[in-house]
Amino acid sequence: MSPTPDATYRRIHQEVTDRADALWKVASALHGDPEYAFAERRAAALLTGELRRGGFEVHQDVAGMPTAFTARSGEGRPVVALLLEYDALPGLGHACGHNLIAAAGLGAALAARAALEPGAGSVLAVGSPAEENGGGKVLEVEAGVFDEVDAALMFHPGVYDWARAPLTASEQYRVGFHGRAAHPTGSPTEGIDALAALVELFNVLSALGRRLPEASHVQGVITHGGKATNIVPEYAEGLFGLRAATTGALDDLAGQLRSAAAGVAQATGTRCAVDRTGVRYEHFRDSEVLSGRFAAHLGRAGIALTPPAPGVYLGSSDIGNVSGRVPAIHPFVAIMREDGSDHTPEFATAAASERARQVLSAAAEALACTAVDVLYDAELRAEAWSGHRGTVGSPR
Known part of the structure; x- marks a missing residue:
C-alpha cells in the first residue's frame, strides 16, 4: 500500500531540510566555477558524484555528449525525469541561475528517491549541458532519453513568479x-x-x-x-x-x-x-495540470505563482523540445525584483544570494512532491497525457 500523500510530503520536506546546507554548497560551488557549453566537466563530475552517493545508477556520455548524464533510481514505469542544467554564460558566469536549477533538480531527485516505496516506478535525473548555446536537451530527445518518460520536471530562477514559461x-x-x-x-x-x-x-x-x-x-x-x-x-x-x-x-x-x-x-x-x-529549439508546451501541482506545493513555502503576463515572452530554451515529447513543466520563481533581468551581472549576483538559497530549497521540495505525485497517481498521469500537445509518447 502506498503511503498517504501528506506522509510522503512530510518525508520530502524533512529530506530537503536535512540536505539544505549540502544543496546550497553544490549551488555555490557551481556558481563559483562557471563552465560553458559542452565543457561543464567539473559540474557534471560534482553532480554525478552526489547522485552516486545517493544511490543512483549513473550513465555518462549520454547522446554523445561527455558532460551529459542520466542517473536512475528504481525500476520500470512510470518514470519521472528531473532536469538539471549547469552551463554558464561566457563573461557573465551563472547569470541565468543554472547553478540553482542543477542543485534543485539534484535535491528533488534525492528527496523523491528517499520518500518512494519500492515498486513505485523510477526517478530519472537528466543532466543536460549547453542550454544557453548548443541545446543538450535537443540531442537527448533525439537520442531517445525521454522515450520511456512519463513527465519531465524542472524550475527556472527568474524575476517573475510564473506558473508556466512563455518560451518561444x-x-x-x-x-x-x-x-x-x-x-x-x-x-x-x-x-x-x-x-x-x-x-x-x-x-x-x-x-x-x-x-x-x-x-x-x-x-x-x-x-x-x-x-x-x-x-x-x-x-x-x-x-x-x-x-x-x-x-x-x-x-x-x-x-x-x-x-x-x-x-x-x-x-x-x-x-x-x-x-x-x-x-x-521548439516552443514550450506547458502541462497545466502538472504546473498546477507544482504551484500548490510551492505555495506551502509562501511563494504564490501566477499565470504569465499576456504578450510577454522570455526567450527560448531546449526544454521546448522535451515538452514536445512528454508532459513537462518549467515554472519561473523570482530571485530578484521584476525590474531586473537575467543574463546580467546583477542576476549572477542574485543567483548566489540568500533569496536564491530560500528559492532553491522551496523549488527542490515542490519538484520532489510533484515527482511523487506523478509516480503514485495514475489518474494524474492520464490527465497530463490527455492535455499533452506534443508529437510522440503515451501514458502509462
Missing part, C-alpha cells in the same frame, strides 16, 4: 551571398557586390518585421563583409536569429527568410546560400 521557438540561419570581386574605380561594372546584397536583405527583413505576428522577429548580424575597401566584396555573410511563438510559426518565418534572400539574390545578380546552424 528559435533557430539560427547563416545567409551567404556570392558576387564577383573587382576594383571599385578601375573596373566598377565588373564587380557584383555581395555586401550590397546582404545589406539589402537587412532592409527587406526590416520591412517584413513590421507585419510579423506577435513574438515573431528576426535579428541579424554581419559576420563577413569583405576584405578591403578597394575590392568589391565577392562574399558577404550574415547570421540571423529567428524566434516565433510556435514551432509552426517559426517554420513560416524561416520560409520567409529564404524567399527574401532568394529575391535579393535575383535582384542583385548574386548567388545565395541559406543554411540553418545548430539545433532548433
